[in-house]
Amino acid sequence: xxxxxxxxxxxxxxxxxxxxxxxxxREGRVPSLLLHSCCAPCSSYTIEYxxxxxxxxxxxxxxxxxxxxxxxxxxxxQKRLISQMPTRHPVxxxxxxxxxxxxYAVTKGLEQEPEGGLRCTExxxxxxxxxxxxxxxxxxxxFTTTLTISPLKDAARLNEIGDExxxxxxxxxxxxxxxxxxxxxxxxxxxxxxxxxxxxxxGCIFSQRETKNETSL
Numbered sequence: 001x002x003x004x005x006x007x008x009x010x011x012x013x014x015x016x017x018x019x020x021x022x023x024x025x026r027e028g029r030v031p032s033l034l035l036h037s038c039c040a041p042c043s044s045y046t047i048e049y050x051x052x053x054x055x056x057x058x059x060x061x062x063x064x065x066x067x068x069x070x071x072x073x074x075x076x077x078q079k080r081l082i083s084q085m086p087t088r089h090p091v092x093x094x095x096x097x098x099x100x101x102x103x104y105a106v107t108k109g110l111e112q113e114p115e116g117g118l119r120c121t122e123x124x125x126x127x128x129x130x131x132x133x134x135x136x137x138x139x140x141x142x143f144t145t146t147l148t149i150s151p152l153k154d155a156a157r158l159n160e161i162g163d164e165x166x167x168x169x170x171x172x173x174x175x176x177x178x179x180x181x182x183x184x185x186x187x188x189x190x191x192x193x194x195x196x197x198x199x200x201x202x203g204c205i206f207s208q209r210e211t212k213n214e215t216s217l
Contacts, residue, residue, distance in 0.1 A: 009018050009156035013148070013177040020174065021053050030089055031141035033174060034059050036131040040077040042146040044085070045183045045191035053088035057140070059085035061096025061130050064103040066124050066205040071098050077197045084194060094134070102126060103204065108173060113201065115210050116152065123204070125161050132173070142174040142190075149178035150186055 033054040037043040060078050065071040082091050106126045110119035135143035148155040155177040166173035191198055201211040
């Protein structure tokens with residue numbers, strides 16, 4: 001799969017996250033964090049790592065997922081992981097509304113874009129916007145997303161959208177590049193440990209079709 005975007009961006013998002021965590025530890029604070037999750041496997045390492053320093057609420061908002069049965073399956077796996085994984089600080093869960101029309105509205109005209117292209121950018125923006133709005137409404141200290149753990153996702157693009165939404169809605173976006181320091185590899189290990197369902201496509205009908213086309217070649 002191709003990934004378009006900000007390849008020239010050399011910002012070290014992990015270093016920025018380190019600095020925030022170090023300041024919180026130094027001040028004896030345990031901030032609240034609204035963590036947008038795309039699926040249980042991607043959230044596994046992220047929860048393990050961040051729950052050492054934050055009180056996390058996992059927000060499962062993914063109207064892009066197709067079909068509805070797939071959405072429900074991923075929700076149940078997310079809840080199961082949270083219930084079974086030991087964490088230093090509490091982890092809770094909010095299930096977002098499943099309304100695919102929201103996804104199709106923001107990606108209208110981009111149906112033929114390749115995976116990783118402009119359609120994905122609009123999908124990221126939709127999910128991060130909803131997370132930022134909820135973060136503001138609920139009074140969270142920070143919000144962020146598990147999406148940066150994937151080697152197929154552009155961390156620079158996600159962080160830029162997160163910053164944009166944070167500024168727009170007046171809440172702090174937590175920078176990240178969770179694939180760093182072996183994060184992606186650890187997520188695979190944890191997925192095996194908890195026997196998590198690992199889907200073979202990103203989630204939307206377009207990525208499903210592209211995956212099927214690639215495997216049929």
